[in-house]
Amino acid sequence: MDMKLTVNGTSHAIDIEPEMPLLWVLRDELNLPGTKFGCGMAQCGACTVHVDGNAVRSCVTPVGSVSGAVTTVEGLGTPTTLHAVQAAWIEHQVAQCGYCQSGQIMSAAALLQTNRAPTDADIDEAMSGNLCRCGAYPRIRAAIHDAARRVQRTGGA
């Protein structure tokens, strides 16, 4: 049975079993590899995407349960107009290996949608589900504070 899914503004009708995690629909069926596979059990956050603006772990989200619009890192900004979080990430040169950064950026962008001036404690809470083995945490924190200032200046994320 065809399943309807809207990703980055494009609607798709795909023949897929509803229990397949959203992650693998994105990566293997829709060829959107920016969302990463890390653990398969919502432990690392590499697979974080937005569903109707909320951060979800796509590796444990059955595609059949998704009714809202999905945004992946590919749809967050564009090369000419980066999202404030991406711009701050580049300014602070956050990424090392970079594998976890799609998920980090999606979690940070979701945080700033509900909290335009997050404290360190807010950042701890919102980002605690995103692992980084390179240890970029200090720069992730600094970049989120910077992104918050950018959002405040422009009035929107």
Added chain:
Amino acid sequence: MGKLATIARRTFLIGSAAAVGGVAFGVYKVRQTAPNPLLGDLPQGITALTPYVRIDGQGVTLIAPRAEMGQGIHTTLAALVAEELDVAWDSIRVEHGPPGAAYYNRAVMEHNVPFADLDQSVTAEAMRGAMGVMAKLLPIQVTGGSSNVVDLFDRMRTAGAAARFALVAAAAQKLGLPAAQLKTDNGSVLAPDGQRLTYVELAPAAAGIDLPASPPLKAREQWRYLGKSMPRVDMVAKCNGTATFGIDVRLPGMVFATVRMNPAMGAALLRFDATAAKTMRGVLKVIELPGGVAVIANNTWRAFQAVQAVQCEWAEPGYPASTAAAMEAITASMTDKHRDSRLRDDGDVDKALAGGTVLEAEYRVPFLAHATMEPMNAVALLKDGKLDIWAGVQNPTAARDLAAKAAGLDAAHVHVHVMLMGGGFGRRLESDYVVQAAQLAVAMTGTPVKLTWRREEDMTLDFYRPAAVARLRGATAGKQAHALDVRVASLSPAESNLGRLGLPAMGPDTKIIEGAFDQPYGIANYRATAYRTPAGRPVSYTRSVGNSYNGFFIESFIDELAAQAGDDPLRMRLALLTHEPSRKVLSAVASMSAWGQPMAAGRGRGVAFHLCRGVPVAQVVEITVTKDGVKIDKVFVAVDVGTTLDPRNLEAQLQSGVIFGLSAALYGEITFAKGAAEQTNFHDYPVLRMQQAPQITVKVLEGGGAIRGVGETGVPPVAPALANAIYQATGRRIRELPLRKHIAFV
């Protein structure tokens, strides 16, 4: 040289990795320049001036001979070439080069001599020279061992300068002017009359110019990229989701696979039943591999589901199958029979320890997983007798040769496309997943196959950092340590790794004892002995290798000696250090951390020093003991790298080392039952998270010594500095990692 090379070959383990295949020795081959691997398949209109610089219609591309796994090496290599070639920063592109003899890594071999990094004696230097020669012959194209900038600092600048020389010479011919009258400016040659010839248009003529072997290089004062914090060449792509890691490679008609191997690594698959798996949606094929099974499907998740539905019966391993048995094998090997090396024996330790108050302690560390964020994966396509592989690998020459062997091909017919790595940490020096992909490609000839491991496979089928046990004895006289006897037993990562490469393991494995024998402490009676545990479960290299545990052993025990002597632990280290740059980093970290200033009740600080890959580093960790456990507040790092190429990247590498080291110090532990690792994913193999990451302040000194890499340097001192802080705050001396077995953390 020939004699030394023979001695080296016969006597010492080569270390990090080597290529499989014949080792042809002969001075003629050393003198012969390796062929430029880019010339083999260059399309028309593209010029490769050196193995590192390619110019086509779009501009200049740096062919990076080392893999990017997060350490920023592609950016630094681009800066080295761009500095001398004179091109605009935003115009340079970077690609990873093919495996090729021209890309051999000399420095990683030179670090594997059985001499301390600071030993500059004639014998040590001659041995390093011989090892460098061997790297060229084998050839070894390893990314690891903090060796990149050491190996490539001069080579990449020379490549840029030689290419610039040829471009200027080509312009001189074209314009009929002496080269001395021409200048370069951001990718063009400028004539005195203002005429501008771009490198792109000059490249075809420049390809015919003989390159100078040693073109003059810019003085440091003239640098415009080096020494500055450059925007990383991979940063934008890593922030907008377009960076292509191995796991992201997509080819037309590709199928998706996963494997399930005997969890007792290396042991056999006795029998399996794939009846149920074969009926599952999307499953194309179930095949047997040596020691396991693979499922090939039309979607990775479907392959994951099906492989777990295969009924497998596994053989028992031929090595200790439980943690208790593995640790027992290590402690039991601490005998003369298993003695591997004694690389330091200053003074008379036995005499110094006879009588008087002798401090004795046993320390232990567990097996550790690499746990890169990107699970192991590789894409392979066998077509028309040629095998193409796309994978993140730290040793592409070994990956190529082992894949060729698995596919029954000549290595000349195998092409490894080296992809960005979502972490390496030594795991991707091994080629097991590449070999599996090659086997799958053979089974699916003509169709590209992407192999992706489940996290559970990645965690349990890792070549772990071996567990290790140390027994230390020491004595103090007045306020000074005057005897230190350190004995360390562990499995040999070199023996294990070289065995998989088809190379014999001969002589001592310095990795077992590195970081314990080579520290610049002027203790009058100082002896370091390594014991090699008979080979058990396969093990390999992990970021900072032996330093990762020997730093903990030595620096915790030095603290114990300071406590016994009633001395300040930082002051005692300063008094013991005989190496001036080492003293300076320790003094620097003391002033950064306001060492000696009183702290509030419930707070504490600890210090550790370590010399790793020639880099002295000192760290102070500050903690607060809360009712729920220890909180790590701050880490101060002082380091001397000789010459700084990119300050912001250097800071990132050291912060990375601290966080990596803290994950191991607090939590890292792999245990075994019935031959299988008991930790399977990040829920039971925790690593540091955002809320636990301390503030990390880094200060870089430039003592003017040889240039050094810091990919590993930040790791070793943080565990002992933390354990020493816990001792200072609580009076509890913890002699075993992970620390959480003994104390809680928040």
